Amino acid sequence: MTQSPNSSPIIATVTSGKGGVGKTFVTVNLAATLAAQGRKVLVVDCDLGLANVDIMLGVHPRLSLKDILFGNALPEDVIIPVKGGFHLLPACSGVREMAQLLYEKIQIVKTVVLSLEGYDIILLDTGAGIAETVLQFNLLAPRNIVVLNRELTSITDAYAMMKVLHQVFGRDTFSLIANAVADEREGEKIFHHVDGICRRFLGFPLDYLGPVCRDEAVPRSILRQEPLVLTDAGSKTAACFGRLAEAVSRWVQPRPPGQAIPGAEVSARGILH
Numbered sequence: 001m002t003q004s005p006n007s008s009p010i011i012a013t014v015t016s017g018k019g020g021v022g023k024t025f026v027t028v029n030l031a032a033t034l035a036a037q038g039r040k041v042l043v044v045d046c047d048l049g050l051a052n053v054d055i056m057l058g059v060h061p062r063l064s065l066k067d068i069l070f071g072n073a074l075p076e077d078v079i080i081p082v083k084g085g086f087h088l089l090p091a092c093s094g095v096r097e098m099a100q101l102l103y104e105k106i107q108i109v110k111t112v113v114l115s116l117e118g119y120d121i122i123l124l125d126t127g128a129g130i131a132e133t134v135l136q137f138n139l140l141a142p143r144n145i146v147v148l149n150r151e152l153t154s155i156t157d158a159y160a161m162m163k164v165l166h167q168v169f170g171r172d173t174f175s176l177i178a179n180a181v182a183d184e185r186e187g188e189k190i191f192h193h194v195d196g197i198c199r200r201f202l203g204f205p206l207d208y209l210g211p212v213c214r215d216e217a218v219p220r221s222i223l224r225q226e227p228l229v230l231t232d233a234g235s236k237t238a239a240c241f242g243r244l245a246e247a248v249s250r251w252v253q254p255r256p257p258g259q260a261i262p263g264a265e266v267s268a269r270g271i272l273h
Contacts, residue, residue: 007118010251012143012224013046013085017157019128022179023147025222026126026212028056029238032084032227033245039120041078042087044113046137047127049099051091057082058225061090066098068112069105075112084227087119106133110140120252129157130164139169145209150190151182159197172204177244179212187211209247212240 014027024047024099031041045053045065059082067073075089082088089112092098101109116122126137138144144165148158158176165171176194177188195206212233217232224231229238 009122011122011141013124013138013141014145015126016147017161018154021149021154028228029229029241031086032229033241035085042119042122044089044124045091048091051093054090064090066092089215133250145175147177154167175207175209177209180214181211
């Protein structure tokens with residue numbers, strides 16, 4: 001089945017200025033929540049040299065993006081269904097050639113992403129910081145979700161990344177998620193602080209998707225290698241993801257009445273080989 005022009009997937013990065021802020025945790029649980037709300041979701045692990053979405057989900061993919069870039073695999077060979085009702089295009093970890101991709105190889109990954117069909121939302125789980133691969137994936141996606149927490153270095157690095165994307169590439173639309181906060185009030189405080197800095201020094205406002213509140217269920221779900229929204233659906237953190245998913249769902253264009261959600265089809269054949 002081929003998508004209609006009215007159902008092109010929304011492509012969004014989930015990114016951060018600093019590592020260790022819970023970006024992949026957010027990606028996995030946001031994807032699972034969107035899937036539970038009836039969206040067809042694909043996660044692409046774009047932290048190419050230190051991929052960990054598969055670890056977060058407890059899966060052991062037979063193939064990865066490496067097999068597309070340096071082998072004969074096609075996307076449909078690599079994409080797998082995972083816990084949470086969404087699909088994953090995995091990368092790999094600890095492979096030098098993936099960590100130091102040439103520009104031409106990065107463009108192939110971008111071409112693959114743009115060729116994927118049958119999804120409502122494609123989430124690109126990027127690396128942290130302002131390395132070339134991180135910037136390229138953020139520029140590919142019309143929507144950039146920036147994850148940060150209460151740590152000063154997380155806030156300053158998030159601002160630095162947005163500053164580079166704005167001043168060098170003209171990007172001025174970012175959506176923030178405040179992760180691991182005590183409550184909604186702390187999340188709003190963090191957002192308003194960063195929003196004020198961007199308004200003052202960069203000249204544009206930020207969009208606030210919402211908070212992800214701390215909960216004892218979080219480390220438990222990570223140890224289980226399952227999305228928290230499945231293992232602890234009644235937790236306050238799961239409720240946060242419900243609200244985040246509703247906000248992200250508003251980005252998706254409505255389908256014509258009676259149109260079914262298409263299957264997860266891909267069509268990169270002929271582009272790569």
